[in-house]
Amino acid sequence: xxxxxxxxxxxxxxxxxxxxxxxxxxxxxxxxxxxxxxxxxxxxxxxxxxxxxxxxxxxxxxxxxxxxxxxxxxxxxxxxxxxxxxxxxxxxxxxxxxxxxxxxxxxxxxxxxxxxxxxxxxxxxxxxxxxxxxxxxxxxxxxxxxxxxxxxxxxxxxxxxxxxxxxxxxxxxxxxxxxxxxxxxxxxxxxxxxxxxxxxxxxxxxxxxxxxxxxxxxxxxxxxxxxxxxxxxxxxxxxxxxxxxxxxxxxxxxxxxxxxxxxxxxxxxxxxxxxxxxxxxxxxxxxxxxxxxxxxxxxxxxxxxxxxxxxxxxxxxxxxxxxxxxxxxxxxxxxxxxxxxxxxxxxxxxxxxxx
Amino acid sequence: xxxxxxxxxxxxxxxxxxxxxxxxxxxxxxxxxxxxxxxxxxxxxxxxxxxxxxxxxxxxxxxxxxxxxxxxxxxxxxxxxxxxxxxxxxxxxxxxxxxxxxxxxxxxxxxxxxxxxxxxxxxxxxxxxxxxxxxxxxxxxxxxxxxxxxxxxxxxxxxxxxxxxxxxxxxxxxxxxxxxxxxxxxxxxxxxxxxxxxxxxxxxxxxxxxxxxxxxxxxxxxxxxxxxxxxxxxxxxxxxxxxxxxxxxxxxxxxxxxx
Numbered sequence: 001x002x003x004x005x006x007x008x009x010x011x012x013x014x015x016x017x018x019x020x021x022x023x024x025x026x027x028x029x030x031x032x033x034x035x036x037x038x039x040x041x042x043x044x045x046x047x048x049x050x051x052x053x054x055x056x057x058x059x060x061x062x063x064x065x066x067x068x069x070x071x072x073x074x075x076x077x078x079x080x081x082x083x084x085x086x087x088x089x090x091x092x093x094x095x096x097x098x099x100x101x102x103x104x105x106x107x108x109x110x111x112x113x114x115x116x117x118x119x120x121x122x123x124x125x126x127x128x129x130x131x132x133x134x135x136x137x138x139x140x141x142x143x144x145x146x147x148x149x150x151x152x153x154x155x156x157x158x159x160x161x162x163x164x165x166x167x168x169x170x171x172x173x174x175x176x177x178x179x180x181x182x183x184x185x186x187x188x189x190x191x192x193x194x195x196x197x198x199x200x201x202x203x204x205x206x207x208x209x210x211x212x213x214x215x216x217x218x219x220x221x222x223x224x225x226x227x228x229x230x231x232x233x234x235x236x237x238x239x240x241x242x243x244x245x246x247x248x249x250x251x252x253x254x255x256x257x258x259x260x261x262x263x264x265x266x267x268x269x270x271x272x273x274x275x276x277x278x279x280x281x282x283x284x285x286x287x288x289x290x291x292x293x294x295x296x297x298x299x300x301x302x303x304x305x306x307x308x309x310x311x312x313x314x315x316x317x318x319x320x321x322x323x324x325x326x327x328x329x330x331x332x333x334x335x336x337x338x339x340x341x342x343x344x345x346x347x348x349x350x351x352x353x354x355x
Numbered sequence: 356x357x358x359x360x361x362x363x364x365x366x367x368x369x370x371x372x373x374x375x376x377x378x379x380x381x382x383x384x385x386x387x388x389x390x391x392x393x394x395x396x397x398x399x400x401x402x403x404x405x406x407x408x409x410x411x412x413x414x415x416x417x418x419x420x421x422x423x424x425x426x427x428x429x430x431x432x433x434x435x436x437x438x439x440x441x442x443x444x445x446x447x448x449x450x451x452x453x454x455x456x457x458x459x460x461x462x463x464x465x466x467x468x469x470x471x472x473x474x475x476x477x478x479x480x481x482x483x484x485x486x487x488x489x490x491x492x493x494x495x496x497x498x499x500x501x502x503x504x505x506x507x508x509x510x511x512x513x514x515x516x517x518x519x520x521x522x523x524x525x526x527x528x529x530x531x532x533x534x535x536x537x538x539x540x541x542x543x544x545x546x547x548x549x550x551x552x553x554x555x556x557x558x559x560x561x562x563x564x565x566x567x568x569x570x571x572x573x574x575x576x577x578x579x580x581x582x583x584x585x586x587x588x589x590x591x592x593x594x595x596x597x598x599x600x601x602x603x604x605x606x607x608x609x610x611x612x613x614x
Contacts, residue, residue, distance in 0.1 A: 082515050084512060088534055100524055
């Protein structure tokens with residue numbers, strides 16, 4: 001079962017603090033959406049409003065086209081996977097999974113059979129008779145997922161469900177969440193502060209900050225063409241270089257930067273840029289390469305750090321401008337004080353407001 | 356020096372426990388006295404005083420009364436204490452703190468005052484003393500205890516578990532009955548066992564609030580008025596034994612989960 005979700009100008013105040021400020025958002029049925037943002041950005045509040053645990057101070061929540069704003073959690077077509085799993089400690093795993101069906105009046109044999117099916121779906125065949133405290137964190141997480149999915153909700157809400165797991169298990173659960181979501185087709189709304197997790201599982205990332213939606217779109221879009229400085233920095237490390245629009249013409253945009261003039265092919269997202277405007281040129285560290293064609297940036301290495309998948313290099317560009325961070329291949333042999341030249345393909349440029 | 360200190364501390368411990376337990380040991384020992392008076396020297400052992408207790412109609416009736424009052428008043432105390440704890444732990448009530456203080460306040464008031472107050476109140480309202488009034492009295496002293504135990508075991512992690520139950524379609528009474536109460540079972544069991552213990556050997560309230568049907572401590576007291584007798588020791592030993600059993604039960608249910 002699945003349904004689209006629509007939030008219309010949802011606002012929520014806690015005393016004098018505004019946790020959500022007029023948030024509007026539409027999610028299609030069967031979409032895997034991730035609400036991403038730092039703690040205190042309002043993402044958990046938004047999830048609570050979707051689940052019916054919190055009432056919005058203003059605005060509406062529509063699920064499957066129906067206004068559910070006034071409905072309590074039990075009467076909404078949503079279920080929640082809680083951060084701390086919130087399993088019933090005194091019940092067996094199968095009884096946990098079958099609880100929602102029991103509340104819906106399903107008879108015992110039928111609901112136990114269904115619980116077994118759900119446990120198989122999450123890879124916990126035969127664990128039905130065990131107690132939650134006998135399971136590992138990852139297994140409890142699966143039980144919580146099976147319990148929430150057993151009642152066939154239209155929308156499944158996941159509140160930082162992988163936060164307590166170690167990195168390896170988290171990666172594994174991300175893959176499984178994604179494949180389970182594809183199989184059941186339910187709309188998933190997943191909250192996290194981990195942008196890597198968001199990119200790994202989301203069809204659509206909704207970046208939140210200060211109670212508002214900063215940006216939303218596919219992981220590629222949000223990472224490669226972020227719409228705000230906040231999104232650009234939150235999605236990953238970025239170098240920001242002050243820039244001024246010199247002029248536009250024959251499908252190109254000319255930027256004057258401390259690193260020298262940059263010629264950008266005009267793209268859809270640049271059409272509104274006016275000549276003379278002050279901007280920031282955003283460069284992801286992995287887009288600064290020794291062997292790229294494009295803008296060449298000579299400079300002096302300040303320091304290098306080996307980070308496993310790449311070498312993180314801080315560089316003082318010799319023309320002028322702020323120090324830049326570049327991710328070079330592991331094998332690159334560079335030492336502090338050394339003069340190197342990196343290059344940057346303007347096609348990867350991110351243009352952001354000046355401040 | 357350390358040897359002396361160790362010896363001294365052992366001696367102190369021995370004196371301490373002797374001071375606490377010697378009276379009980381003496382009471383139990385002389386319940387086996389094969390003679391007419393429960394005083395040294397010890398002659399015996401014999402079980403005839405226990406047989407005498409068993410054959411004493413008024414003692415066995417009092418024992419039955421005590422049992423009924425203890426179980427019923429403890430059940431009521433647990434139910435009231437649990438509901439109050441749940442309401443104050445989960446709800447955001449105006450003056451919640453004050454209410455919490457008010458509920459636990461009777462723990463600091465002497466049983467004599469509570470008994471007198473209840474006696475006067477029942478008198479004014481025309482309710483005559485009976486086992487019911489004794490039970491009400493015991494519920495008054497034990498509800499704060501059950502409340503305190505339940506309230507202490509209501510953690511924030513249970514809030515999400517209750518929320519999950521609601522999310523899955525449970526009504527409020529189902530949340531309480533199927534999730535909250537079973538989660539708090541150790542606390543409820545401990546509260547129940549302690550309440551039974553307190554009700555079981557409580558004297559002054561039971562004395563003030565009963566008339567024809569009396570509980571065991573009241574019956575023992577009236578036996579004592581006719582002088583010392585190993586039979587009273589035997590009856591006292593039975594009271595003590597049941598109390599110890601209940602306290603141990605409470606300890607095990609409460610502590611087993613903690614570890």
